[in-house]
Amino acid sequence: MRKSRLPKLIRRNGSHLLVGFxxxxxxxxxxxxxxxxxxTQLASGGFPGLIALFVLWVVCGLVLSAVQFGLSSVNLRDDDDDTPGGxxxxxxxxxAPVRVPVSKPRRKI
Incomplete structure (x- = not known):
């Protein structure tokens, strides 16, 4: 099996796009x-109905894949974090308050 040369983020994005669509x-x-x-009546009405269904599928696919990707990014864990938690x-x-000596100002008459 050939290893993919794509970065992990691109592969993750592709898999979430597939799930969303x-x-x-x-x-x-x-x-x-x-x-x-x-x-159903709109879709069976001819070519404009099929275009409307295609646009609905694409828009819903983009929204659902973005939601899927966002949720997976939130749940992503960082295993190499060495800082203590909790x-x-x-x-x-x-x-603490500290006393500072102040000289009185001279009055000019």
Whole structure:
């Protein structure tokens, strides 16, 4: 098996595009199957109806793949992070008041 030379991010994006467009195909199929808003009559009306279905599939595919990619990016873990977790913060410094001598200003008459 030949190893892909594409970067990991591009391969991840491609797989999420595929999943998003498959989900979009299922969604458009369900919209046609249940005849939501008369979509089946629109599609069977001729070439403009098929163009409308194609545009619906592409737009839904782009949205669903972007959502899929965003959710996977949020859930991505960084395994090589060596910093301690759990809310360990730098200690807060407490400042103490210090007296500073001030000379009285001279009055000019």
């Amino acid at each position: 498959l989900a979009s195909a299922v969604l458009v199929g369900m919209l046609l199957g249940y005849d939501i808003a008369g979509l 809310g360990l913060r730098a200690p807060v410094r407490e400042y």
